Amino acid sequence: xxxxxxxxxxxxxxxxxxxxxxxxxxxxxxxxxxxxxxxxxxxxxxxxxxxxxxxxxxxxxxxxxxxxxxxxxxxxxxxxxxxxxxxxxxxxxxxxxxxxxxxxxxxxxxxxxxxxxxxxxxxxxxxxxxxxxxxxxxxxxxxxxxxxxxxxxxxxxxxxxxxxxxxxxxxxxxxxxxxxxxxxxxxxxxxxxxxxxxxxxxxxxxxxxxxxxxxxxxxxxxxxxxxxxxxxxxxxxxxxxxxxxxxxxxxxxxxxxxxxxxxxxxxxxxxxxxxxxxxxxxxxxxxxxxxxxxxxxxxxxxxxxxxxxxxxxxxxxxxxxxxxxxxxxxxxxxxxxxxxxxxxxxxxxxxxxxxxxxxxxxxxxxxxxxxxx
Numbered sequence: 001x002x003x004x005x006x007x008x009x010x011x012x013x014x015x016x017x018x019x020x021x022x023x024x025x026x027x028x029x030x031x032x033x034x035x036x037x038x039x040x041x042x043x044x045x046x047x048x049x050x051x052x053x054x055x056x057x058x059x060x061x062x063x064x065x066x067x068x069x070x071x072x073x074x075x076x077x078x079x080x081x082x083x084x085x086x087x088x089x090x091x092x093x094x095x096x097x098x099x100x101x102x103x104x105x106x107x108x109x110x111x112x113x114x115x116x117x118x119x120x121x122x123x124x125x126x127x128x129x130x131x132x133x134x135x136x137x138x139x140x141x142x143x144x145x146x147x148x149x150x151x152x153x154x155x156x157x158x159x160x161x162x163x164x165x166x167x168x169x170x171x172x173x174x175x176x177x178x179x180x181x182x183x184x185x186x187x188x189x190x191x192x193x194x195x196x197x198x199x200x201x202x203x204x205x206x207x208x209x210x211x212x213x214x215x216x217x218x219x220x221x222x223x224x225x226x227x228x229x230x231x232x233x234x235x236x237x238x239x240x241x242x243x244x245x246x247x248x249x250x251x252x253x254x255x256x257x258x259x260x261x262x263x264x265x266x267x268x269x270x271x272x273x274x275x276x277x278x279x280x281x282x283x284x285x286x287x288x289x290x291x292x293x294x295x296x297x298x299x300x301x302x303x304x305x306x307x308x309x310x311x312x313x314x315x316x317x318x319x320x321x322x323x324x325x326x327x328x329x330x331x332x333x334x335x336x337x338x339x340x341x342x343x344x345x346x347x348x349x350x351x352x353x354x355x356x357x358x359x360x361x362x363x364x365x366x367x368x369x370x371x372x373x
Contacts, residue, residue: 329365
């Protein structure tokens with residue numbers, strides 16, 4: 001029987017490395033040590049060793065059918081983590097030919113179809129088969145497809161039903177997406193308190209994403225009284241684990257001195273980490289900070305220009321162009337700074353609330369003065 005803690009799923013933003021391996025071990029005496037060693041290798045991230053060890057069991061020709069499924073399925077997962085996707089698919093399909101209802105195998109074939117081949121229709125088919133058997137990992141993955149409209153017509157109500165079933169099985173990766181549906185009123189009546197409660201359950205289950213969303217709710221006071229210090233704690237927990245959105249938010253808290261003492265260097269550090277994950281909002285925020293030179297240590301006009309250009313290339317909105325203009329001014333390219341802001345002002349309605357700030361900075365650039373935070 002599968003251990004619920006190993007029912008691997010993968011959100012749309014997570015890499016294949018986040019899938020658990022070797023979720024159960026066959027009770028066979030002659031290969032017990034080999035399977036134990038493979039389990040340890042998987043835990044240590046030594047996926048080549050996993051392949052070698054499981055190959056010993058497979059090539060012996062002495063495995064019982066139920067044990068053969070375990071070996072092929074988990075070797076297939078290991079191959080996928082090594083990006084040997086052809087071998088992974090071959091092993092997983094062999095496991096499925098022995099046991100057509102092996103949920104871990106069905107789910108992982110769905111993940112390969114979705115994440116590697118971008119074949120959402122095939123992925124949906126695998127997820128549906130495992131979801132009908134009651135596998136919560138596939139219920140969540142199938143719900144993700146319904147929520148995004150990939151491989152199926154977008155249907156928030158169906159996504160809600162699938163997430164809800166997985167949550168009732170105490171499946172950790174279902175808490176955040178179900179909470180987001182409640183938060184946004186998608187497929188269910190909007191209920192921000194219910195959303196926060198689900199984020200809290202996700203935190204208790206050890207879901208990094210849940211720390212970020214709970215922190216955001218605490219920062220904004222949505223569904224819960226605002227608590228900036230606690231928001232910082234949750235952002236920090238997720239940020240340390242490499243969560244890009246949390247790193248961006250933690251940088252903002254340091255930049256503004258919200259729930260923590262203002263520290264521009266710390267803000268720049270967290271913005272930079274988020275930027276390395278191609279978080280374009282963090283790139284814009286870091287550019288603005290470096291161009292504004294609040295301290296000598298936090299000042300880098302050339303880097304500010306590069307980051308602002310990258311952000312604008314992804315989203316050419318007035319705020320990002322404002323950062324680009326500030327960066328140009330910081331490196332002495334006032335003609336470009338003026339031209340950039342004039343273009344922004346020409347595109348804005350006369351009553352736009354941002355106009356006053358843009359006009360103030362435009363006058364500074366026209367006088368050869370950079371923006372200073």
